[in-house]
Amino acid sequence: MSENQQQVWVFIEQREGKPADVSFELLSKGRKLAESLHGELKAVLIGHDLQALAAETFRYGATEVLLADHPELKHYNTLPYSRLVSELVDQHQPRIVLFGGTFIGRDLAPRVASHTRSGLTADCTDLQISDVTYLRKDYSQLLLQIRPAFGGNIIATIICPDAPVQMATVREGVMEKIPLAQPVAGRITPVPYTPDAADQLVRIIEQHHEESKVNLKAAPIIVSGGYGMGNFQNFQILYELAHVIGGEVAGTRAAVDAGFIDHVRQVGQTGVTVRPKLYIACGISGAIQHRAGMSDSNKIIAINDDPDAPIFGVCHYGIVGDVMDVIPKLIDAYKHKLK
Numbered sequence: 001m002s003e004n005q006q007q008v009w010v011f012i013e014q015r016e017g018k019p020a021d022v023s024f025e026l027l028s029k030g031r032k033l034a035e036s037l038h039g040e041l042k043a044v045l046i047g048h049d050l051q052a053l054a055a056e057t058f059r060y061g062a063t064e065v066l067l068a069d070h071p072e073l074k075h076y077n078t079l080p081y082s083r084l085v086s087e088l089v090d091q092h093q094p095r096i097v098l099f100g101g102t103f104i105g106r107d108l109a110p111r112v113a114s115h116t117r118s119g120l121t122a123d124c125t126d127l128q129i130s131d132v133t134y135l136r137k138d139y140s141q142l143l144l145q146i147r148p149a150f151g152g153n154i155i156a157t158i159i160c161p162d163a164p165v166q167m168a169t170v171r172e173g174v175m176e177k178i179p180l181a182q183p184v185a186g187r188i189t190p191v192p193y194t195p196d197a198a199d200q201l202v203r204i205i206e207q208h209h210e211e212s213k214v215n216l217k218a219a220p221i222i223v224s225g226g227y228g229m230g231n232f233q234n235f236q237i238l239y240e241l242a243h244v245i246g247g248e249v250a251g252t253r254a255a256v257d258a259g260f261i262d263h264v265r266q267v268g269q270t271g272v273t274v275r276p277k278l279y280i281a282c283g284i285s286g287a288i289q290h291r292a293g294m295s296d297s298n299k300i301i302a303i304n305d306d307p308d309a310p311i312f313g314v315c316h317y318g319i320v321g322d323v324m325d326v327i328p329k330l331i332d333a334y335k336h337k338l339k
Contacts (some may be wrong), residue, residue, distance in 0.1 A: 002101070004113060005145075005271070006034075006037045006038065006039030006040065006095055007034075007040050007041075007092065007094035007095055007096075007157070008033045008034040008037065008040070008041050008042070008043055008094065008095065008096045008098070009030075009040060009041075009042050009043070009066075009089075009094045009096065009097045009098070010023060010026045010027050010041070010043050010044070010097075010098045010099075011023070011043075011044045011098070011099045011100075011101060011105065011108065011109075012027075012043050012044065012045045012053070012057060012060070012065075013076075013087065013099075013104050013105060014045070014047055014050065014053060014101050015076070015209075017047065017049065017050060017053060017144050018308065019053055019056065019205055020100055020102060020104075020106060020172070021172060021173075021177060021217075022100030022101070022105075022172040022173075023043075024057075024060050024103060024177045024179075025100075025170075025172070025174070025175040025176065025177045026098045026099075026100065026170060026175060027041065027043065027057060027060035027061055027062055028060055028061070028175060028176060028177055028178040028179075029098070029127060029170070029175040030060035030061070030096070030098055031060065031128060033096060033129055033143070034061075034131035035098075036128075036141070037095060037129055037141055037246075039095065040059050040063050040064070041062050041063060042062060042063065042064045042065070042066060042094070043057040043062040043064070043065045043066070044065075044066045044085060044088060044097075045057070045065055045067050045068070046065070046068045046073050046084055046085075046191075047068075047069065047073055047074055047123050048069055048070060048071050048072075048073055048074040048080055048183060049069065049074075049190070050067065050069055050205070051067075051069075053155060054067050054188050055183075055186075055188075057137055057186070058183040058184045058185070058186040059179045059180055059183045059184075060177075060178075060179055060180065061180055061184055062184065062186055063186045063187070064186055064187050064188075064189055065186065065187075065188045065189065066088055066189050066320075067188050067189065067190055067191060068084050068191040068192075068193045069193075070189075070193040070195075070228075072193075072195055072199070073108055073193060074304075075204050076104050077105055077199065077202060077203075077204065078108070078111065078202060079199050079201060079202060080193070080195075080196070080199040081108055082108055082111035082112055083190065083196070083199070084193060085097075085108065085112045086111070086112050086115040086116055086292075088119070088191065089112060089165055090115075090116060090146070092289065093164055093165060094165060095141075095143075095165065095166065096143050096165075096167070096168075097109075097112070097118070097166075097167045098167070098168055098169075098170060098201070099167070099168070099169045099170075100125075100169065100170065100171075100313075101122065101170055101171040101172070102172065104238055105169050106122070106169060107244060109122075109167055109169050110260060113167050116165055117242055118144075118160070118163045118164075118165040118166065118167050119158075119159075119162075119165075119166050119167065120162040120167040120169070121145035121147060121158045121160075121167075121168045122147070122168075122169050122170065122244045123147060123169060123170070123171055123269070124145050124147045124168045124169065124170050125147055125148065125155075125170075125171075125174050125269070125292050125324055126144075126146040126147075126174075127128060127144065127145060127146065127147060127168060128143075128144040128146070128152070129143060129144070129171070129323065130142060130144050131140050132144075132159055132248075133162065134159065134161055134192055137161070139159070139161045139290070141167040142159050142160075142161060142166070143159070143160070143168070144158075144159060145155050145156075145157070145158040145159070145160075145166070145168050145211020147300050148269055148288055148289055148292060153220070153288070155288070171176045171225075171269075172217075172272070172273065173217055173272060173273030173274065173275070173293075174273045174292075175316055176275075176296075187273070187323045199325050212264060213264075214248065214264045214265055215248075216248055216250055216265065216267065216272045216274050217272060217273075217274060217275075218249075218278055219247060219248035219276055220246075220277045220278070221242070221245055221246060221247030221248070221276055221277065221278045221279075221280075222242075222247055222248050222249075222250050222267070222274055222276045222280070222294075222297075223238045223241050223242040223245075223247050223248070223249050223250070223280045223282065224238075224250040224251060224252070224267055224277070224279060224280065224281050224282065224284060224294070225238045225249070225250075225252070225260065225261065225282045225284070225323075226251065226252040226255050226281070226283045226284030226285060226290075227252065227254035227255055227258055227260075227283065227285075228282075228283025228284065228285065228304060228305070228323065229255065229260060229282060229283040229323060230283070231260070231282070232260050234323070234324060235251075235255070235260040235261060235336065237324070237327050237328070237331075238282060240331055241280070241327055241330060241331050241334075244329050244334045244335055245334055247276075247278070247280075247327070248265075249261070249265060250265045250266070250267045250274070251265055251266055252266070252267065252268060252284055252287075252290050253266055253268055253269075253270055253271065253289065253290070256271075267290065267293040267294050268287075268289045268290040268291075268292060268293035268294075269288075269289035269290075269292045269293060270289065271293055272292060272293060273292070273293045273294075273296075274294055274297065275296045276297050276298065276299060276300070277297075277298045277299065278297070278298065278299050278300075278301070279294050279297035279299070279300045279301070280300075280301045280302075280303070281294075281300060281301070281302045281303065281304075281311050281315065282303050282323045282327060283303070283304060283323045284302070284304065284309075284311050285304070285309045285310060285311060286302070286308070286309055286310035286311025286312070286313065286314060286327040287310070287312075289300075291310070291311075291314055295314050299316050299317075300314060300315040300316050300317075301315060301316070301317045301319070302314075302315035302317070302318045302319065303318075303319045303321065303323050303326045303327070304318075304319075304323075305320065305321060305322050305323070306320075307320045
């Protein structure tokens, strides 16, 4: 296998020059994958006036940034971005290319994979390098693309043995962002961009951007409710508990689907991945999709009236009881202790 094929690439997503957290999370993971391959970690960055952002990737282990910098590339546009990344992959044949599982990543990755005929797995929760024997053939150093499947009932390990380039998208928060103590002495390699008439088939007329008012990822304490809360009215008691202890309120997909809570507060495989210091799971059974979003919490307290609920297998402290009995007692106790 050539040196080129041992490269791990991460597409660095940015809006208005501000990088997406998921890109640095993927650089941290990509660094470990590159070490397993005895290869090199590179960042792919497209936009305008991004020298400072390019240098920031060196703090996360990128040894080279492939930088396409042009005024027409300032805002994400599917056609020129996918053309540029596809040309780079064709030219260099990296072993692995990673994208954030964001609106941009989910738009870009399939187009690049289709053009380069590469394997692509969406929404991975883990990535590993391993030698694999498949259909009595040995493959060395394949990317294991691990994600829940069949509605989260199994964890599937997906491989792309016949594709020289393997691609994956990973949701925000799944991988841990770990900056290096000392930045790598990396290099920035300019990538030429020649505007093409086809690039203007889709044009951005105007943009409206609104910051999310909920930031679950930054919350040190999360009080989360599931379908077991029973109804919308019962769910409101979680806001009271969160207010007393200085936390944010979240919910499971089942709670969101039932209309108990808004989708922006959903934790789990199809929501947000969180790592708070304290996660209080109320009326949550603990399906694998939900555990994927919160199992790395520092301390987990679970309240459920079913002693066999899977959530008790991952929590540090479990309370078997009716949430509507237990939570008011917790609120009362906290109010007295926190005076």
